[in-house]
Amino acid sequence: MDIQWQALIGGMMIGVASIVFFISMRKIAGISGMVKRLITSSKSSIGDWWPLLFLIGLMLGTLIYSYFFNVEPALRQGYPKELLVASGLLVGLGTYIGNGCTSGHGVCGIGRLSKRSIVATVTFMATAVITVAVMGVLS
Amino acid sequence: MKNTATRKMIIALFCGTLFGFGLAMSQMINPDKVQGFLDIFGEWDPTLAWVMGGALLVSIPGFSLLLTKEERAQIKQGVIDSKLLIGSALFGIGWGLSGYCPGPAISVSPLIIAELMWFLVPLVTGMIIARLMLRKE
Numbered sequence: 376m377d378i379q380w381q382a383l384i385g386g387m388m389i390g391v392a393s394i395v396f397f398i399s400m401r402k403i404a405g406i407s408g409m410v411k412r413l414i415t416s417s418k419s420s421i422g423d424w425w426p427l428l429f430l431i432g433l434m435l436g437t438l439i440y441s442y443f444f445n446v447e448p449a450l451r452q453g454y455p456k457e458l459l460v461a462s463g464l465l466v467g468l469g470t471y472i473g474n475g476c477t478s479g480h481g482v483c484g485i486g487r488l489s490k491r492s493i494v495a496t497v498t499f500m501a502t503a504v505i506t507v508a509v510m511g512v513l514s
Numbered sequence: 515m516k517n518t519a520t521r522k523m524i525i526a527l528f529c530g531t532l533f534g535f536g537l538a539m540s541q542m543i544n545p546d547k548v549q550g551f552l553d554i555f556g557e558w559d560p561t562l563a564w565v566m567g568g569a570l571l572v573s574i575p576g577f578s579l580l581l582t583k584e585e586r587a588q589i590k591q592g593v594i595d596s597k598l599l600i601g602s603a604l605f606g607i608g609w610g611l612s613g614y615c616p617g618p619a620i621s622v623s624p625l626i627i628a629e630l631m632w633f634l635v636p637l638v639t640g641m642i643i644a645r646l647m648l649r650k651e
Binding site for chain 1: 518519520521522523525526527528529530531532533534535536537538539540541542543544545546549552553554555556561562564565566567568569570571572573574576577578580581589590592593594597598599600601602603604605606607608609610611612613614615616617620621622623624625626629632633634635636637638639640641642643644645648
């Protein structure tokens with residue numbers, strides 16, 4: 376299949392997953408929010424562990440795709456560790472302070488026509504584009 | 515149906531799996547591809563615009579049908595504050611540095627865990643630092 380079609384259909388699946396999740400849980404399918412929830416909120420009942428199940432699902436879905444379609448996803452290895460560490464720290468700090476990432480603000484927030492999320496998405500897209508441009512100049 | 519623990523877990527697992535499948539199919543899990551998409555001033559690879567396009571094609575009409583009046587009013591009341599702007603700006607810098615955002619990084623982690631640990635452990639650490647910082651305010 377054409378890569379554009381794959382991207383479009385994959386994107387639609389992400390949209391469907393977010394909508395089904397909202398219909399059944401009345402919650403936003405934001406990934407950074409789920410990690411945050413796992414770290415911070417008290418888990419008084421077993422049902423409060425649902426974010427962990429969603430994250431396990433993410434891994435499962437990617438594994439199923441690569442297994443059944445026999446596509447080894449193009450994995451990158453040997454990327455500079457200091458860049459990975461700096462990136463992880465900033466993504467953790469930023470999504471916690473800004474309350475969301477590509478899924479929560481991007482897919483769900485824009486989907487809900489939330490002004491906050493539209494501003495957040497424009498902001499992180501802009502700084503990401505600038506960062507890649509600066510890295511391009513420096514390398 | 516009541517939101518029992520089992521129901522919540524099954525829904526989360528199902529939606530997570532569909533989400534992860536979509537991320538893999540659309541190539542969002544490939545950080546080179548993500549950085550290529552962000553490289554609009556260099557050798558721009560626009561493919562991933564289709565992913566966001568596809569997701570919004572479903573989520574915009576979906577939410578417009580589903581949101582109640584109260585939910586809409588609540589969304590309208592959202593305030594754009596410095597936390598939102600600073601947090602999002604920092605997240606974008608982090609995203610650009612590696613090409614990983616939280617969803618794809620977690621999705622692909624079983625396949626290259628040795629590499630991804632260098633991203634995911636700092637991510638959790640960053641969240642804990644942010645939590646401590648915000649508490650002090």
